[in-house]
Amino acid sequence: MxxxxxxxxxxxxxxxxxxxxxxxxxxxxxxxxxxxxxxxxxxxxxxxxxxxxxxxxxxxxxxxxxxxxxxxxxxxxxxxxxxxxxxxxxxxxCGLKLEEKTHYALSQDELHVIRMDCYGAVDARPSHQLSRYYKHFIHNRLAEVVPPKKYDLSKAPAWQIFRQFKNFRDIENDIKKYMSRERFNPEALKLMEVKDFSDVIFKTFQDNNKYGKSFFLKKDSPRNTFVKKVARKFGKQIVKILRKEGLDERYVQSLLSAMKHYGTTDSDKIVITELEFTPRILTDLNKAGISCEDYHLGEKIPSSLVADLMREDKGYLLAARDENGHTLSGSQFPSFEVHHKTAVMESNSLAFIAMVNYDDNYLLVPSEIHCHVLHGFDRLNSASHKQAYHRRLELINHDTTAMFGFNKQTHIHCDWSHSKTYQKHMKEDAEYIVSYDEVMAQLATNRQNYLSRAKEAEFDVDSIVQIIRHKRGVDSEELIKRSKELKKAEKKQAKNWKDDNIETLDEIIYRRKAQHRKGRR
Amino acid sequence: MRKLAEFLAQCGYVHLEKPLNVKNVVLAQKELTRQGLPMLPPSFLDFLRQYNGLSAQDSKILGIPPLANANLDIIEFNQDFNQSDDMVILGCDDFGFLVYNAAAKTYQLIDKDSSMVLEEFADNELEYAVMSVLHVSYE
Structure with missing residues (x-):
């Protein structure tokens, strides 16, 4: 202040x-x-x-x-x-209680995946955040394309974190196709970290742009799906509550329509349209070359026309205006946001972490209540002042699915967990639960093996080269014999490599060393 | 930064505030210092010159007042939520705060509940930090 x-x-x-x-x-x-x-x-x-x-x-x-x-x-x-x-x-x-909570340990990687799953958008990663293993494989691609089925994601430890969420399981084939197209070595999967995989996802869906966003989901994000479901199921109730709050009917109907069709709740992003044909709208439609023969002054604007124009980004033709003729801006009206009832950091307290993005953990709420009430007790502390517990406002009735104000009459309740889709989703997800520590231990083991194999391979070839160098000039017959043996071994390896169509790590090292030797000779 | 600004300009859903006034920048920096917080970093001010506060779905980047949307006021927001002395809050989403850590000279996304660092970006990587908090990306 x-x-x-x-x-x-x-x-x-x-x-x-x-x-x-x-x-x-x-x-x-x-x-x-x-x-x-x-x-x-x-x-x-x-x-x-x-x-x-x-x-x-x-x-x-x-x-x-x-x-x-x-x-x-x-x-x-x-x-x-x-x-x-x-x-x-x-x-x-208003159905809230302040609780003091102790922290549940949740890794940075898990939090990262939960965020991506919730919004369906992937962040571009700066290069320094990627692991050196992944970067190595980016710079050393295979000479030939490997079929997508050779990329076994079930053997990738870091991918198991993603796999806990249905949305990521659904894009596995796209990732395999991308890695195959880009001639990635399938060995890389075992060594990649969570952020390496998010880089792969980002690049896989780079061209899939919608409103300028890179989405990896074929359908909607869990967040938007939730908003759509609430709007469709409780549309009448929402209109009734917002009308009672004294909000402009044109805004109320436009908000509901945006929620139903796009899952949009940000009022800045909503085009507020008139409900009935006005002289200005008829003129504007005519100017835009849209036939107005069937439309008459004062008649209700058909929802199909609104939807069609919105799809074509021409919603402005129906824009609502105030008494001075100025377009009504969404920023004049309240925005709504989606809140996680159980905090993301508390996901470990749920049966499994994927449940944090289930419908029953979301709450639709005005942005002011979200920021100043539900997150009102969040504090940014210096590292030295971090407390072992924090305070958070929790809902007394966990079935509350939307609150449009403080008053309980503005709250909507729904128990989503009884639906068949929910039960099916839960059953499916339960099969993919993993322990983060175990997964990371596996990744560490894979990396250790990779490094020791690389070291062994290097040692073998180097020792052979040393022997040859040592014997050069001392026993030329032995040298010729040894080089013939090496050539034979090289041919055999090359044949095996072609048969498998995959170059393993050992093979890459062997081939490189062989090339190196040839160059020296 | 220009690439990001162009990209955001193309996005119809972000609310664009009026351009930044230099006098207000000085006043805001003074006020933040008075609150015991670090000053806003130059790269973030560069961004504010293009977009002085913007709101997206469930997230926002704060701006320097006066603003049409008072919820984006960086001074009010820091006063309400910031108890640190080496970080200044620049934005937030449902998960965390986007901050500038003056001690580490990095942009960080910090979990709201635990103050755990979720993401960290170098001083010259503000665009990644902004995209991360707004849940948008471009290449």
Whole structure:
């Protein structure tokens, strides 16, 4: 918070909430009644509009927290206790409870995979994040193409982390085809790390661009699928709740449509359309060359026309306008976000980590509640101040699937776990559970074997070369005999390599050493 | 950075705030310092010159006030969520905070619950960090 009266504070009007004085009450900031009223604050809070409720909640939270730099005076402590009490009552009244939790250890790799699975998008990896083994195989590709079936992903330890999620199991064939096309050595699979695989996924689906994103999913991400399901199943209820909140009907219908068709909940991204034909829309449609013979002024715009124009990126032709003729912008209206009820870091507390991206672990919620309430107790701490536990707001009723406000009447409940799809999904995923530590131990063993084999191969060839060098000039007959033997061995290896159509690590080393020897001779 | 800016410009879903005002940058840096936080790194300021705060699906990059979307205010956000003295929060998604760690001179994605480092990017790799938090990618 800027210092009271500072230049910054004056410029940005930052002196507010927690430092309110009596003059603020005179400014009729209705949310302050929650702060000053100790008796009926809960009722007052319920009656406030949503934007004021958020202000009241944030103010209480700031008042409840100990001051960062200076010590607290006795009056500050009383105020903090009082605010904490009010927050607790408000939380309970809207179905939330504050819990103190200890940390479950979850690896960086697992968290990385969970994120990718949730959004269906893969991050491009900077080169230094890739393992040297993977980089080695990128620079040393096979001379010939190997059939995709030779890439056995079940033998790749790091891939087992991905395999726990259905979305990644579904793209295994695409990855195999990509690796085959790019002439990767199948040996690489056993040595690759999680981030190496995300690089492969990124490159496999690089051309699959939608809104500029690189998606690896053929269908929707679990997040978007969830939003679509909620919109389709509870559409009428959502409209009723949002209407009651006093939101513009055109925004409500456009939001619902965007949720149903695209899983979009970000109001900035939503094109708000008119519900009925207006003179301007008919003119615009005519100008765009769309026949308007069947459309009449004041009639409801058919949803098929809206969907068609949206698909063609021409939704702006139906854009809703205010009384001044300006297009209604989505940013004027609330946005919604998807929250993980069980935190990703807590995935280990579930039956298996893939469940963290199941429908019943998602909650659709306004972005303000998501940021300032549900994640309101998240804190960024320096490494030296990390605590063994953290505080998090949990839902009292785990079946809550959407909350459009604080009031319980704006909450929607659903038990997704009874559906057949859910049960099937769960049964399937349960077969692919792995222990991260075991998988990493396997990767370490594979790498150890790889290195020892490489060392052995190098030792063998080097020792032979040394012997030949030593004998050169001493026993020329022996030298000729030895070189003939080597040539024979080389031919035999080359024949085997062609038969298998795969060059193993040993073969690569052998071939290279042989080439090296030839060059020297 | 320009490539990323062009890419984001093509993405219809990100909310684009007004261009950055230099005077406001100075005031914001002063305010962050007053809060005991490190100053914003030059590469991030370069990015803010193109996009002063933007919001995407479940994630956001914070900007320097005044902003049309008050939820993107970097000063307010740091005041509410930052208890460190060597990191400044630049954005967030449902999983973590995107921060600049002044001590390590790196961009980091830090888990909201455990403060564990999820991703780490060098000072000159801001574009990877931004793509990571916005769940977009390009090549």
């Amino acid at each position: 800027a210092a009271k009266g500072s230049k910054y504070a004056r410029k940005h009007n930052l002196v507010e909430e927690s430092q309110e004085t009596n003059t603020d009450v005179a400014e009729d900031k209705s949310f302050l009644s929650v702060i000053y009223d100790d008796v009926s604050f809960l009722q007052t809070f319920d009656e406030l509009p949503f934007s004021e409720q958020i202000k009241a909640y944030r103010t209480l939270k700031r008042l409840a927290e100990p001051k960062k730099c200076n010590g607290m005076s006795a009056s500050d402590k009383i105020l903090a206790k009082n605010s904490e009490y009010k927050l607790e009552k408000i939380n309970i009244s």
